[in-house]
Amino acid sequence: MKKSRNIADIGVPIFFIFLLLVLWELIVSWGKIPEWILPGPLQIMKTFGETLPRMLEHARSTMLECLLGFAAAIILAFIIAVVMDELPLVKKALYPLLITSQTVPIVSVAPLFIIWFGYGILPKILVVILVCFFPVVISLLGGLAAVDRDYLELFRSMGASRMAIFRMVKLPLSLPAFFSGLKISASYSVMGAVIGEWLGAKEGIGYYLTLSQRSYMVDRVFAAILAITILSLLIFAVIIAVERLVIPWHRLNEQHQ
């Protein structure tokens, strides 16, 4: 019963995507749409296969920027969220700033990084940090604030220190929220690196994308998009695997509610 539902959960979206692809292919071939405007999925798959070795080289530097930026964003977000939660004054001061910062479009700030830090890896990492930081900080803050006060009182009545309360109660109980933030960031992280590379780079998937676009090789653009999607999903899958390892109890709780 449960198993068949799982298969349906995976099967339905896959079937739907397949249907869309077939439709796409049919439109392209019946409508005689030229390849340099819109290639069909089959052509894109072919190009993907042909250009895979080159893209893998570019993907290496993109992934490096992406992982470094993601890791830095997580560490930064964790520290800032914890400090904000422990010190209400800091939270009061920073929270509005955090929210407002999100109204500034990344693409408008990224060129500044290029001006300041050149065409190396650093500006790309900064863009990834900018993109990934916010979802993690906001989810973790929410998680920390949502911890039932009665838990805190109980532990205080047992004479627990502030540090012990953080370690035993606040941190574990806010981990599920932390991980949902991580999942959002994970899907943005590759995009962040690509935006960084777009604006000026010597290598990376984003750079490859710009090259292909300038020479009107639309099939390559699509192949690069496919590569970006796959990389993003890979990071997402890693986060889910880590989540299952770190908070195995969380799934139990969800089942019972």
Next chain:
Amino acid sequence: MPEIIVDGISKTLGGLLTLGKINIQANNQEFIGILGPSGCGKSTLFNIISGLLKPDAGRVLIDGKDFTGITGRVSYMHQKDLLLPSCSILDNTSIPLVLKGIPKQRARAMAAEHFEQFGLTGFKNYYPAQLSGGMRQRAALLRTYLFSSDIMLLDEPFASLDAITRRNMHIWLLDVLRELHPTILFITHDVEEALFLCGRVYVLSECPSEVRLEVEVPICRSESSRTITDPRYSQLRDEIMTALTI
């Protein structure tokens, strides 16, 4: 000898005088019931006795020493089980021992010794979400007991259980109390529960709450728990009901 004296406690919460002037005494190994209308400040009173909250006036004396506003002397079980979903039952119950500085392995072993008595045998490595409501409540009771075994404050520990489970918990609790002898303060909404478990009952009035009635219960912990036919029972019940509904 563990003995609590609540001496003229009063407390204003949110501009409203919640606890008028409360005097309560629990002698060694007594099982004291506290009844009162919802919102009259029973939980607040426990927060004060446990030291989480400072009263505006009055003192909390334990064994003759002033424990007003000092946490860590008595153990306190809330209305909710408050087990950490992130820890196994064994880890949850050994938390008070770990907080007292006992190494984790030893704390686990000490907690495990009580698992049979508390009806938790075989569930050491389960997460709270995998247990029934009654088991979770017993686990929370064990954690409370392991923190302070001589004075326990229980705030409606069985309120969230269904009637049958609750009845079984009563019988189980009385059974356990034949071997353990803590002094217990027990908040409840349920007059039957109070009469069944408690040796003495305080009835609080509405805000600003004061002790409206104090009665001895000569027939508590009767052997045949199913039907209490003692004529004093219905008389006591009426007396308490009247005090609660004025």
